[in-house]
Amino acid sequence: xxxxxxxxxxxxxxxxxxxxxxxxxxxxxGRKGYKMGNKSGGIxxxxxxxxxxxxxxxxxxxxxFLYPYNGFMVWWIGINLLVNLTFFMLIRREKRxxxxxxxxxxxxxxxxxxxxxxxxxxxxxxxxxxLKMELIRKAFHLTGLLLLLAYFGFFWLYPVTLIISDSVIVxxxxxxxxxxxxxxxxxxxxxxxxDPLAVVYLTMMALIGALMFAIISDLIRIIWGPEYxxxxxxxxxxxxxxxxxxxxxxIYIITGFIFSYMLYMAGILHILAVFxxxxxxxxxxxxxxxxxxxxxxxxxxxxxxxxxxVEGFLAGMIVAYIIGLILVGPIYAIIGAxxxxxxxxxxxYTADNILxxxxxxxxxxxxxxxLGLPVGWF
Numbered sequence: 105x106x107x108x109x110x111x112x113x114x115x116x117x118x119x120x121x122x123x124x125x126x127x128x129x130x131x132x133x134g135r136k137g138y139k140m141g142n143k144s145g146g147i148x149x150x151x152x153x154x155x156x157x158x159x160x161x162x163x164x165x166x167x168x169f170l171y172p173y174n175g176f177m178v179w180w181i182g183i184n185l186l187v188n189l190t191f192f193m194l195i196r197r198e199k200r201x202x203x204x205x206x207x208x209x210x211x212x213x214x215x216x217x218x219x220x221x222x223x224x225x226x227x228x229x230x231x232x233x234x235l236k237m238e239l240i241r242k243a244f245h246l247t248g249l250l251l252l253l254a255y256f257g258f259f260w261l262y263p264v265t266l267i268i269s270d271s272v273i274v275x276x277x278x279x280x281x282x283x284x285x286x287x288x289x290x291x292x293x294x295x296x297x298x299d300p301l302a303v304v305y306l307t308m309m310a311l312i313g314a315l316m317f318a319i320i321s322d323l324i325r326i327i328w329g330p331e332y333x334x335x336x337x338x339x340x341x342x343x344x345x346x347x348x349x350x351x352x353x354x355i356y357i358i359t360g361f362i363f364s365y366m367l368y369m370a371g372i373l374h375i376l377a378v379f380x381x382x383x384x385x386x387x388x389x390x391x392x393x394x395x396x397x398x399x400x401x402x403x404x405x406x407x408x409x410x411x412x413x414v415e416g417f418l419a420g421m422i423v424a425y426i427i428g429l430i431l432v433g434p435i436y437a438i439i440g441a442x443x444x445x446x447x448x449x450x451x452x453y454t455a456d457n458i459l460x461x462x463x464x465x466x467x468x469x470x471x472x473x474x475l476g477l478p479v480g481w482f
Contacts, residue, residue, distance in 0.1 A: 108288035112171040115178050116163065122181055123160030126319065127153045130351065133326055137349035144408065145350025148455040152351055155359050155458075162366055168308055170294040172287040177309060181316050188320045191334040195220065199331075223331035229343045247314070248386030251361070252379065255307045265310070269295050269302035308365055315358045322352050346455075353457045357385060360461030373469045376479050380431045380440050381465035384424045388444050389460060392420030406449050421445055428468075432479050436468050443467040 130153030138146030162168070169177060198216045213221075222228070250264075257263040273295065276283045280290055295302040318335060325333035326349060336343070343352070364381055367373040396416020404412050424444040428437025447459040472479055 127156040265306035356458035385460035395419035
């Protein structure tokens with residue numbers, strides 16, 4: 105076993121351990137949240153923990169990335185840790201400074217001071233948030249469209265991941281001595297220019313990179329308080345009561361994306377089934393929430409005791425059917441829309457943000473196998 109093989113193995117082990125650590129933390133957070141009465145957030149966090157256990161095992165046995173991209177991801181995790189810990193220390197220092205200067209007035213307050221005051225003097229968790237905050241929360245769901253661009257591109261635009269891969273190849277050839285010193289023989293780089301395999305791996309890299317960016321900050325919020333979360337600082341607080349002692353919805357939805365895409369990489373799911381689930385989870389959920397909040401007049405109490413509206417359900421199912429119709433065809437579109445309704449109406453505790461991107465692709469794939477009809481239009 106040569107030196108670079110050892111380095112490859114070390115990166116893989118570190119990456120797998122990061123998922124196992126996340127699993128332990130999510131189990132702890134879920135158990136604590138459940139005991140404190142947040143059953144929905146607690147169980148959803150535990151479901152995330154189960155997914156992280158599966159991710160760690162998958163990376164240990166199969167591997168999410170080829171070398172050196174597993175190394176790139178480990179460095180990305182390290183950079184995110186450093187940035188979040190730096191922000192954490194800045195907030196701690198600012199809080200101490202505010203305590204010392206509490207008796208003084210008239211001095212103009214910094215952005216950090218105003219942010220800390222908002223997070224500590226007001227309750228940042230709310231039962232209901234404003235329509236404006238709902239729109240901002242649902243804007244994050246548009247990441248599903250970014251994934252579509254990453255994997256498929258758009259008409260004349262090549263897949264974004266392919267553009268990135270080719271750019272990396274150009275760059276490493278320009279800095280070959282430095283690259284080989286840090287990462288090994290350039291001839292062993294796994295992708296060539298225009299390689300479609302790069303699209304598959306780099307789309308997963310984008311998903312896991314987004315998860316690591318979001319979850320480190322969210323864990324800090326849960327363990328130490330919302331004022332310490334850089335993600336919360338950027339969004340200016342859009343937290344609900346379900347997120348007290350529990351992960352935020354962005355963690356659930358990205359985890360669901362990764363789970364389904366992992367099943368595609370393992371050869372279990374059709375890629376169009378995966379993207380149907382991703383886009384339905386993003387756009388249908390957003391449509392249901394926004395239309396329901398704005399135009400919902402006929403209220404419905406779902407199994408979890410949340411109050412939704414008939415108008416919201418109809419908007420969500422119509423958008424789900426349109427997405428399915430475009431990607432997988434009319435029959436499978438009906439399946440996707442029905443599963444969206446089931447995961448929105450029936451679950452008692454588990455968040456639909458994690459159920460939709462997992463259950464919809466699996467449900468569509470099951471009917472692909474049972475019916476044997478062509479997938480999509482071509």
